[in-house]
Amino acid sequence: MFTTTNAVGRLVCFVFLLGCWASFPGLGQAPPASPLARTIRLNNPTGTLGSVLAEISQQTGLSFGYSNDVVAAAAPVRIPAGPQTVKSILDAVLSARGLSYTLLDQQIIIRKKPAATKSKTITFSGYVRDAATGENLIGVTVVQPGTGLGTATNTYGFYSLTLPAADTVRLLVSYLGYQQAQWTASGTGNVRHDFGLPVATNELAAVEVVGSREEKIVQSTRMGTINVPITQIKSLPRLFGETDVLKVLQLLPGVQSGSEGQSGLYVRGGSPDQNLILLDGAPVYNAAHLFGFFSVFNADAINNVDLIKGGFPARYGGRLSSVLDISMKEGNMQKFHGEGAIGLVASKLTLEGPIKKDVASFIVSGRRTYIDILARPIIKAQLRSEGEEGSLGYYFYDLNGKLNWKVSPRDRLYLSAYTGQDAFYSNSRREAGETFDQSSSELGWGNLTAALRWNRIINDRLFVNTHFTYSQYQLDVGVDQSSRYRVNDELRSDRFSLSYLSNIRDLSLKSDFEYAPNPNHYIRFGGQFIRHVFRPGALQSNDNIGGVSSQINTVNRQLGNEANLYLEDDYRLSERLKVNVGLRFNSFVIAKKLYPSLEPRLAARYLLTEDWSLKASYARTSQFIHLLANSGIGLPTDLWVPATARIKPQQAQQFGLGAARALRFKGEDYELSFESYYKPMRNLIEYQEGANFLGNTETNWEDKVTSGNGWAYGGELFLQKKSGRTTGWIGYTLAWSTRCFPELNQGRLFPYKYDRRHDASLVIIHKLKDNLTLSGSWVYGTGNATTLAQGRFSLGNSQDNYQDYGGRNNYRMAAYHRLDLDLSKTKKKKWGEVVNSFSLYNAYSRRNPYYLYLKEGKVDAAGNLEESTYKQVSLFPIIPSFSKSFRF
Structure with a gap:
């Protein structure tokens, strides 16, 4: 059972909720x-x-x-x-x-009044696409004017709307950034019609802040869900000139970055492994490049980004904290097109076009850093000055590809793939006559995903998507050392080699059905089977030292099967009350151990007025995989392991309560929302004190960990301006995140490493001219928790000093705050356009803490020991960067 902790914290959170509640004029009054x-x-x-x-x-x-x-x-x-x-x-x-x-x-x-007909209803269905590219548009609103009846296109651009039969029916199709379309149909039979929407001629319409959907936040049942337009992602400041999807998400309330410059996501007090990251339906297990400073997602290859922080619909499962659903572009069906960028550390290129016009298309996108190429001459010169030959470097790359084929008016096939790799390498050789010392080492990690999807319109009201996916994440560590030396005029040779591999592989088959019987119901149901293959660690070691040989060869491989079924309904009970109710059944089998889980989901919206709504949600979630995270600074040595007979699955419940309001001030639209949440978690795992992924390799990983519980709760305030020459948002989060492990911190409650009491963000995007955009973001956060020694002691007459650390995460680093700026200018060319961007990361050069280390005191001239102090290490001062992007 979940327990209640930290009553004072919850009381403060509740007072915060009441304060925000009271600040909303008219809230709680009876509807007019x-x-x-x-x-x-x-x-x-x-x-x-x-x-x-x-x-x-x-x-x-x-x-x-x-x-x-x-x-x-x-x-x-x-x-x-x-x-x-x-x-x-x-x-x-x-x-x-x-x-x-x-x-x-x-x-x-x-x-x-409609004339009596043989059929009482008419079903309209079809696809909504970009008129210029043929790209399916997600979340487009299709309504019958004057009735309030309508729907929205799904992830593949398909809509189905059943209306009362009439001689003529008019439909209005609208999507932010595109021109509206109207269409009038006659007759009484079901109608299939596809829409092609032209991009709005007003360029300002393309710069929309969070939420490219037409459905207002007041009307939606979903809580904690944000859609991030790619145009917005590309407009915000960037580190080293690299556009980063995850860094934009970190600017939203309830989402944290972890450490300076990191692209990881810590959502509502959860850890990175509790985020389900999907790329075209395939899970991505490690979304970081360059030790966490960049994400693996190339914005030029992406069509849509959805982040769900709470109130999870039943169709999503397998994680406790969030779902990040990313869809790749499908490829231009009409003409060949390309875009790319040249930055300080990486360049990228995307090409797309029709294989056969209006029938099949492709898109390929690639990105690579050239840090290793630029630094190679400098490194080689430095090694030569020290009498060595060799090299040292690091690079990463991404490759995305997708094929899109309209098999028939009712059938469509997609084949998409992604591969990305990070590689750090070092080799050196020092010679002196017959003797030498030689060493080489490699550290590599990367993802590989593939997805084959089949869309079929079974009938005008029923749509099905079946997809087969493959996903792999792998970490490789290799070390090879050899030497030749003389001992008493005898020439001897030594050699040592070590290879360490860890990976996780998934094969998945899933079918999702969407059924729209009438405007009051939108039903989804389906199931999935996943075959997990875990290899937490495979170590091979060979050495021959002084003529004595030894060898270690350990392989740890585990298989797990996961299956689930779900049913959900977006149900409009009345004009004011709408609910999304669902049920999900999960099961996981490993080594004949079965873990079943029944997960109810509920989200509700009640309209107080046309501009005010109250929202509530509940979700029960389970997670059958764990991430063994090493305490450190983001090295990719975190290992994926399954639930076993000894290690139970993670479980959580999340309760949400909030309010939303649509505002209009001086002719411009704003949206204000407040959400509070409470999330108890259990069966979390951590390394035992002193354990890590390489220590005592003969010990099973299950013997290195301990299990415990966690709690996260808080409130989020979000005000956004979605139209006009100046757009942006203000976000604020007040939150608590704590953990309790019987074998850590003497069983006492302690704050999670990334527990932040206050988190605030301010984002502004301003069109100075039609071709000149200035954007800025400012963030503030309470300092991260860390464990520091609070004193020293010795035992008996021993000369050794021991440190007393007190409680776990007993100290707070200094508060984190930073200002980023970006100025972008677009130049039209005969062949396309060029965008020159100049960015300042950490514009006022704040020395934010990255980590702390203990500087030991020295003995002075009088023989007294100086006091030891902790010193702060900061990573990034002000960093200017320039990038040039182009489209043709």
Whole structure:
């Protein structure tokens, strides 16, 4: 059972919630009565239909919309005298004439009642795409104006909308950054129609802050979900000129970076392994390059980014903290196109185009650093000056590819792949006659993913996506040393070699069904089977020292099978209440040990007014894999291991409560949201004191770890401006994250390493001109927790001093804050465009702490020992960078 801890912290969090709640004007008040329920008295109950409608409008402020061909304004009417509701008056004067009406905001739409037909409903379905490229558009709103009935396209751009049958039906299609499209259909049968949306001519429309979806935050049932447009990601400041998806996500409330410059994600008090990162449906187990300073995602190859922090829909599972769902571009179906960039540390190029126009397309994208190439002459010269020959370097690369084929109007195939690798290498040789010393070492890690997906429209209301995926993450460490030397005129040789490998591989088959029977229901269901192959560590060691040989060969391989089924429904219970309710069943089998898990999911939205909504959510989650994280500075030596008969799966519950409001100020739109959460976690694992991934390699990893529980809770405030020449957001998080392990810290509660009480961000993107953009971001965070010695002691007459560390994570580093700036100018060319960007990372050169070390005191001239002190190491001062990107 989950236990409750830190009552004072929860009380403060609750007070914070009440404070934010109280600051929202009108919250908690009863929703206003409908204008149709208002009682009025007509001055002239007998007259024409037009005069009655005009008098209702004068007394109530309501306006009427109708066609003169439908409403005969000169027709005589007679209304009983006395006070009546607006609804009763309209029912009396319109129903008898075969007319119906709908209230939309402050306007009443009058239309003919639909004629009786053989079919009571019509289903409209199809795809919505970019008119220029053929790229499917995700989250496009498709509505019937005047009724409030509508839907949104799914991850593959497909929509299905079932409406009451009528002689003519009009659909309105809208998506931020694109021109709206309208279409009128006639007839009574089901209709298949695809839309092609042109990009909006107003360039400002392409610079949207978080949320490229048309659905307002007030209307959505989902909590903790943010969509990040690629245009925004490319507009923000960058480190070393590299656009980074994950660093943009770190600017959102509830998301932390961990350490200076790191691209890792710590979401709502969780650890990096608790984030499910999907690239075209395939999991990515290590999303970091350059020891965590860059992510593996090339923004030029990405179409859509969704981050879910809480209220997880039932279709997602396997992690406790978040889901990061990234979709690659599909390739331009109309014409050949390319883009790329040249930066200080890396360059990239993306090419896409049709294989057969409107039938098949491709996209390939590559990126590589050239730090090793630029530094090679300097390093070789330095080694030669020390009497050695050799080299030392580091590089990383990414390759993305995707094929897209329209097999038929109802079938579509996608084949996508990604591979990326980091490599650090060092070799040196020193010779003196017949003797020499030679050494080489390599450290490499990388991902490989592949996904084959088949979309099929089974019928106008039922869509299915089946995909087969492969994913691998692997770490390789290699060391080889040899020497030849003389001992008493005898020439001897020694050699030592070590190879260490750790990896995880997944094979997965999954089918997802989407069924839209009517506008009040959107049902999803499906299942998945995953075959996990874990190799936490395989060590080979050979040595021949002084003529004595020894050999170590250990292999640790484990197999696990994971299966799940889910069902969820996005259900509109009334005009004000909408829920997303689901159930997920997970199971994991390893070495004949079965771990079943039943996970209910619920998210609800209640509209107080058209601009205010309350939201609540609950999710139970389980995770069958663990990450053994070494305490350090981001080396890729963290190992993926499974739940076993001894190590139980991680489990969590997350409760959420919040409010959202749509604001309009001086003609521009804003969105304000507040979310609070409470997340108890259990069966977390950590290394035992003093253990690590290479120590005592003959010991099973299960003997090196200990299990415990964790708690995370807090509140997040988010205000964003989504349109206009100046866009941006303000985010603030007040949070707690604690852990308790019986075998660590004497069983006492301690703060998680990345527990931050306060976290704030300010982001501004401003269009100085149509071709000139200035952006900036400022972040502030409470310092990370760390463990420092608080004193020394000795035992008996021993001369050895021992350090007393007190509690785990007993000290806070200095607060972290940083300002980044970027100025980008676009130049139009005959063949395309060029964007020159100049960025300043850490613009006021704040010396933020990276880690602390103990500087031992020295003995002075009088024989007294000086006091030992901790010194701070900072990583990045102000760093200017320049990049040039291009499109053709």
